[in-house]
Amino acid sequence: MSTTLASAEIRAFQRELIAWFARVKRDLPWRRTRDPYAIWISEAMLQQTRVETVIDYWRRFLARFPNAAALADAREEDVLGSWSGLGYYRRARNLHAAALAIRERHGGVFPRDPELVRELPGIGRYTAGAVLSIAFDAPEPLVDGNVARVFARLFELEAPLGSKELERELWSLAERLVPARGAGDWNQALMELGATLCAPKKPRCDACPLARRCRALAAGSVETLPRPKARRASVEVELEVLCVERDGAWLFVRRPSDGRMAGMLELPTIEVAAAGRERLHPIAHAAGVELRASEPLVQVRHTITHHRIRAQAFVGRTARRALPEPYEWHASSRLGELPLTGLTKKVLRALRS
């Protein structure tokens, strides 16, 4: 079942939504540039991440890596350091790899050809459409979570999020609706509507410029669309964390180069359930660390995807300066530059207060 759209209807959608966007659009820092590199970075950061969180990260990242050449010249370690705390760290690795590809394949210039853009690591159909339409005003469609919600309601699409059927219909609508000129504004207007009025909960239909055309509003199904996809239940995990400071440096462990939080640094950590009675002692022993007290110094709660974490941090001491892999010492004055995991940042923050 596919939605039909008359061309007069399409023009009306475009006119009304773009006029609304021109009136109410938020003043976001990446909206003050047409630099495809800067816009690309914002799009990568905004994936599954809130605007308020991204703003500071984007400013710092652009100051440190102002263009694709600078990013290509950087060490991956430093790119991860700038990303530390944002999550989904593969995005940072992909950015760095894509910057290298732009240098090698495109002379350091962000490509304009959609097929070439799509070949860059970490850039899928959405991000390609976003950068090309916003930076170059290319008539490329896009569908993100906002657009999916807006379309599902406007056209009363019943297929569940993530289903093949809904995906096909959403992209078909996006292709038919995107204007030949002003695609960047149109795409951003759709997302802005989803982010500010057509919200997941308690949408503000009273203020919506498209309310008159919304099938779900007419049918009273706005709150039930789009149909959510099933979610995995979350699991409780108990961790113990080892805090060792010596000569103004902290003891960290380098995570493996693949899997969760690949290549990041964290405080030595063990899962209580997997540790048996020995608890922290195995890693403490490996690092020659002596636990100073049996009582945790701080307790921290954290969530990672479908895990709910309760972490207790213990303080230890060691006489050893040189340690085998994966242990590393890092000066406490440089913690802000390191690719630390979110949990580790949280523990260190708690220790300091």
Add this chain to the structure above:
DNA sequence: GAACCGTGGAC
């Protein structure tokens, strides 16, 4: 196609 990948904030 489903699972995986992080985090902080709203309610």
Add this chain to the structure above:
DNA sequence: TGTCCAAGGTT
């Protein structure tokens, strides 16, 4: 407190 969610991409 638990749950849901936010400008997705990769495997």
